Amino acid sequence: MSNVKHACGLMGVIGVKDAAVPVWLGLHAQQHRGQEGAGIASYSGGAFSLIKNMGLLERAVPVRQLAELEGDLAIGHVRYPASGANMIENVQPTVIDYSGGAIAIAYNGGLVNSRIIRDEYEAYGSIFRTASDTEILVHLLAKPSHQARKNPLAHCLGHIKGAFCFVVAMDGKLIGARDPHGMRPLCLGRFPGGGWALASETVAFDIVGADFVREVEPGEMVAIPAGGEPESLLFAAPEEIRPAHCVFEHVYFARPDSRVFGENVHLARVRFGRALAREAPVEADLVSAIPDSGTSAALGYSQESGIPFDRALMCNFYVGRTFIAPEQKARQRAVNLKLNVVQEVVEGKRVILVDDSLVRGTTVAGLIRMVRDAGAAEVHLKLSCQPLLHPCFYGTDFPSSSELIAANHPVEDIRRIIGADSLSYLSLAGMLSALSRPPDHYCTACFTGDYPVPMIDPPARKPPGPAKVNSESGKFFDSHVNPRRKGPQGRA
Numbered sequence: 345m346s347n348v349k350h351a352c353g354l355m356g357v358i359g360v361k362d363a364a365v366p367v368w369l370g371l372h373a374q375q376h377r378g379q380e381g382a383g384i385a386s387y388s389g390g391a392f393s394l395i396k397n398m399g400l401l402e403r404a405v406p407v408r409q410l411a412e413l414e415g416d417l418a419i420g421h422v423r424y425p426a427s428g429a430n431m432i433e434n435v436q437p438t439v440i441d442y443s444g445g446a447i448a449i450a451y452n453g454g455l456v457n458s459r460i461i462r463d464e465y466e467a468y469g470s471i472f473r474t475a476s477d478t479e480i481l482v483h484l485l486a487k488p489s490h491q492a493r494k495n496p497l498a499h500c501l502g503h504i505k506g507a508f509c510f511v512v513a514m515d516g517k518l519i520g521a522r523d524p525h526g527m528r529p530l531c532l533g534r535f536p537g538g539g540w541a542l543a544s545e546t547v548a549f550d551i552v553g554a555d556f557v558r559e560v561e562p563g564e565m566v567a568i569p570a571g572g573e574p575e576s577l578l579f580a581a582p583e584e585i586r587p588a589h590c591v592f593e594h595v596y597f598a599r600p601d602s603r604v605f606g607e608n609v610h611l612a613r614v615r616f617g618r619a620l621a622r623e624a625p626v627e628a629d630l631v632s633a634i635p636d637s638g639t640s641a642a643l644g645y646s647q648e649s650g651i652p653f654d655r656a657l658m659c660n661f662y663v664g665r666t667f668i669a670p671e672q673k674a675r676q677r678a679v680n681l682k683l684n685v686v687q688e689v690v691e692g693k694r695v696i697l698v699d700d701s702l703v704r705g706t707t708v709a710g711l712i713r714m715v716r717d718a719g720a721a722e723v724h725l726k727l728s729c730q731p732l733l734h735p736c737f738y739g740t741d742f743p744s745s746s747e748l749i750a751a752n753h754p755v756e757d758i759r760r761i762i763g764a765d766s767l768s769y770l771s772l773a774g775m776l777s778a779l780s781r782p783p784d785h786y787c788t789a790c791f792t793g794d795y796p797v798p799m800i801d802p803p804a805r806k807p808p809g810p811a812k813v814n815s816e817s818g819k820f821f822d823s824h825v826n827p828r829r830k831g832p833q834g835r836a
Contacts, residue, residue: 359539388415526562617644
């Protein structure tokens, strides 16, 4: 039960009547990727309509309003604020009219050079309305010298660094793009009756009846015209394409029934659990999961060790994932509401609890107390990943190192702090050997501090000089998209 904040889920559909409907369904399947805000933009008659708001998808884009989102092209987004305040201006998609036309963009990731680009454009008079990295791409597109390029979007993608997946609607096309390291997942699907879809996870295709075709490759941009086939190009130079898939997608973020980075997430987590049982055996009476992200690994631990699996903790599924709560007190309340111990299962037993990771340790300490209070003789905690030691710059809001318990305490001290009889982490070699791709194809920076793309700090700002007029600055406000915009609160 990681207290990690994750960024976003993306969905785009083209060539399907009332495309906003499958986009809504696909976002609902990816609600776990973000619960702070959601939005859908559709394209019809040369203009965009947009509905977005704070909260879960059902509140932000009520089903009754989907009829307002006309057209066979739509994109959508569910958001967790890995960067930027939790406010309506930062909810996506972003829809903007600029000199190159109208465009809708949804984004997942984290840019390492965003501050440099913002400072440069602000110095010449550009105005940013949001804290989202999405707006940076539109400022780049608005620059006349970039518009003059053969493919302005591909050219601008080459200016940004870090982890990113974009789903874009422009010029009547649905476009998907993924950073040269492929840190975040983005996949392509096809509807049997015609039409195409893009999504962060394949579960979005399952719910709308689309077939998974393939992943969008690292450094690739896929453009799908209405009624046409996908057109692919590489916006990154071949030497820049070096896979570094976020291993935490397999550990925690993705839904178990998704296919991410070439393999099923549930089966990868089962293999994590098997490796953990081999590395950290302990005598016990039962194996149980800390729901829900620990379930697959707990099954694997049970299968490998031969110790029976049982459900010691029951989950109230009407309470969201605890990492969504931004404050520790709120997280603890969510845990108390979400989980309850089955006393008859644990009483007098030596219990192994399996979870995906340990961040601050406060949540799991409370759970271990609950299991002990229910009569467990011993409680052993097994974690299916390495200790988290370093923050993430790539769209995952890990706490700073000062808040990460493993960065400040050795394992034995952590064991005492959380009140477990034993504590074991799966080794990095064990993690990577459980996955299908080569070990150097994964980003493990949160464990090792080895960042595939280092954070780029902006230079110190100089005192302002004489005012200058820059004919290339792009000033735009998504409250001025077009008169057909619909929905409450101005839909910005």
